[in-house]
Amino acid sequence: MVRVKYVERPELSNKERILFIxxxxxxxxxxxxxxxxxxxxxxxxxxxTPPKRFRGTHALRVKxxxxxPSFKVLEKFMEIKDGESRCVACYMCQQACPVPELFKIEAxxxxxxxxxxxxxxxxxxxxMYCGLCTExxxxxxxxxxxxxxxxxxxxxxxxxxxxxxxxxxxxxxTRRYDEPDRIWIDDKERSKLWxxxxxx
Amino acid sequence: xxxxxxxxxxxxxxxxxIVGMFLAAAYLTLLxxxxxxxxxxxxxxxxxxxxxxxxxIADALKVLTKEDLVPDNVDKFLFYLASLLxxxxxxxxxxxxxxxxxxxxxxxxxxxxxxxxxxGLLLALAFGSISLYGVIFAGWxxxxxxxxxxxxxxxxxxxxxxxxxxxxxxxxxxxxxxFSLREIVExxxxxxxxxxxxxxxxxxxxxxxxxxxxxxxxxxxxxxELVGGYVTEYSAMKFGLFxxxxxxxxxxxxxxxxxxxxxxxWNPLPLLGxxxxxxxxxFMLKLFAVFMFFLWVHWTVPRYRVDQITELAWKVMLPxxxxxxxIVAIWIMIFG
Numbered sequence: 001m002v003r004v005k006y007v008e009r010p011e012l013s014n015k016e017r018i019l020f021i022x023x024x025x026x027x028x029x030x031x032x033x034x035x036x037x038x039x040x041x042x043x044x045x046x047x048x049t050p051p052k053r054f055r056g057t058h059a060l061r062v063k064x065x066x067x068x069p070s071f072k073v074l075e076k077f078m079e080i081k082d083g084e085s086r087c088v089a090c091y092m093c094q095q096a097c098p099v100p101e102l103f104k105i106e107a108x109x110x111x112x113x114x115x116x117x118x119x120x121x122x123x124x125x126x127x128m129y130c131g132l133c134t135e136x137x138x139x140x141x142x143x144x145x146x147x148x149x150x151x152x153x154x155x156x157x158x159x160x161x162x163x164x165x166x167x168x169x170x171x172x173x174t175r176r177y178d179e180p181d182r183i184w185i186d187d188k189e190r191s192k193l194w195x196x197x198x199x200x
Numbered sequence: 201x202x203x204x205x206x207x208x209x210x211x212x213x214x215x216x217x218i219v220g221m222f223l224a225a226a227y228l229t230l231l232x233x234x235x236x237x238x239x240x241x242x243x244x245x246x247x248x249x250x251x252x253x254x255x256x257i258a259d260a261l262k263v264l265t266k267e268d269l270v271p272d273n274v275d276k277f278l279f280y281l282a283s284l285l286x287x288x289x290x291x292x293x294x295x296x297x298x299x300x301x302x303x304x305x306x307x308x309x310x311x312x313x314x315x316x317x318x319x320g321l322l323l324a325l326a327f328g329s330i331s332l333y334g335v336i337f338a339g340w341x342x343x344x345x346x347x348x349x350x351x352x353x354x355x356x357x358x359x360x361x362x363x364x365x366x367x368x369x370x371x372x373x374x375x376x377x378x379f380s381l382r383e384i385v386e387x388x389x390x391x392x393x394x395x396x397x398x399x400x401x402x403x404x405x406x407x408x409x410x411x412x413x414x415x416x417x418x419x420x421x422x423x424x425e426l427v428g429g430y431v432t433e434y435s436a437m438k439f440g441l442f443x444x445x446x447x448x449x450x451x452x453x454x455x456x457x458x459x460x461x462x463x464x465x466w467n468p469l470p471l472l473g474x475x476x477x478x479x480x481x482x483f484m485l486k487l488f489a490v491f492m493f494f495l496w497v498h499w500t501v502p503r504y505r506v507d508q509i510t511e512l513a514w515k516v517m518l519p520x521x522x523x524x525x526x527i528v529a530i531w532i533m534i535f536g
Binding site: 027030031033034036038039040 | 501
């Protein structure tokens with residue numbers, strides 16, 4: 001059964017009608033806003049740092065000794081040197097992805113029987129930046145960085161390759177790996193707008 | 201010879217008025233954008249020049265150098281005519297608006313108005329009404345549904361407010377006993393006409409907002425519903441002339457007429473007559489205040505529907521204007 005609730009709208013009183021009270025209230029709101037400080041950031045010149053959980057351009061973490069335990073199990077079957085992408089080509093990211101066509105992952109079997117990832121391309125034009133791939137990754141390899149300026153002149157340059165993603169992850173981890181996971185980041189631009197935040 | 205001198209003098213004066221109005225309109229756009237920005241807690245134009253001071257020039261260059269598209273199926277003659285018809289009459293109102301009393305420089309007597317016609321107020325109203333044909337023609341000539349709807353809405357609004365406007369200006373005319381804008385100002389040296397004419401002022405504010413197409417009554421371009429309203433098919437400077445004419449020049453000139461009718465024109469503020477400020481400056485200060493009031497209303501209130509505007513015009517504003525005439529008549533009977 002659909003229940004319908006009728007709400008009575010208050011009628012204007014005669015005083016409000018004659019003296020335009022609600023109109024004056026609205027005018028008061030705009031004029032108080034007019035004398036307030038602006039809350040904008042001059043974007044191309046000042047940039048706010050996104051929080052660590054921000055879902056920006058993807059990156060592939062490299063093998064650097066900070067892997068989760070699951071990687072130790074899978075590592076035996078893989079041919080991965082230090083400083084290379086720790087992707088194990090399990091295709092979990094593609095399985096989790098709502099638009100799986102954007103992944104192009106290829107792995108080959110080497111003569112010694114081990115597996116090596118030779119291609120990991122993502123067409124970011126189809127990506128909706130939902131972050132399901134990062135949650136699916138068993139070895140904490142594919143991550144999303146804080147890079148949000150993804151505009152390009154050609155569609156081809158929106159396809160990101162394994163090498164770019166490795167570089168991006170190294171860059172991201174050197175900048176922000178040890179940072180506490182907070183919603184707002186204390187940077188110069190943000191504290192200019194809202195003042196310094198006191199963290200407990 | 202005297203005729204030649206008059207013609208040359210009036211031509212020069214008109215040129216000064218037109219060029220000055222163009223520059224003023226350009227900078228009124230900046231003023232409006234800054235005001236709108238700060239009302240919404242953003243700074244408005246900021247990077248072209250110091251605090252966006254050169255932004256109007258950049259805008260003008262951009263608008264003038266854009267490709268001027270004329271769609272295939274438009275009525276070409278009316279399409280070209282409409283943008284001019286919106287713009288020229290609204291700048292022609294300047295011909296009858298006095299900006300101050302005559303003063304002398306180097307022995308020349310300077311009149312800060314183009315002409316002092318004895319039906320100046322009627323001429324101003326007539327030009328203002330003609331400039332609305334620009335909007336209506338633009339909608340018709342564009343041969344497209346959204347412009348058509350926009351101009352039909354404008355026509356519906358026009359029927360409503362013009363009557364109220366005509367009755368509202370009757371009050372000051374009755375008190376001054378003349379249609380000449382200069383003589384109306386001179387009649388206000390004691391008490392401004394706002395005192396008995398407060399209802400007329402409310403109606404005039406309504407009518408100016410409706411005539412210049414500012415929010416609450418911007419139904420003709422209602423960007424959320426009608427794409428761009430009557431300017432949808434226009435581009436480049438033909439497009440630029442419409443907002444320039446309606447939002448800036450018409451608002452400016454009609455604010456000037458509001459100041460002349462109700463706020464004593466170039467008479468100084470009460471109790472401040474001893475200040476060594478010329479009448480022209482007083483006039484500009486009042487004009488600026490009234491203009492900013494219209495901007496303030498524009499960036500505050502949401503839009504009415506067309507039927508609500510017509511209802512407001514016929515059921516509220518027209519009786520108010522008539523009541524105003526009644527009050528003023530009694531005022532004249534009592535105080536002379």
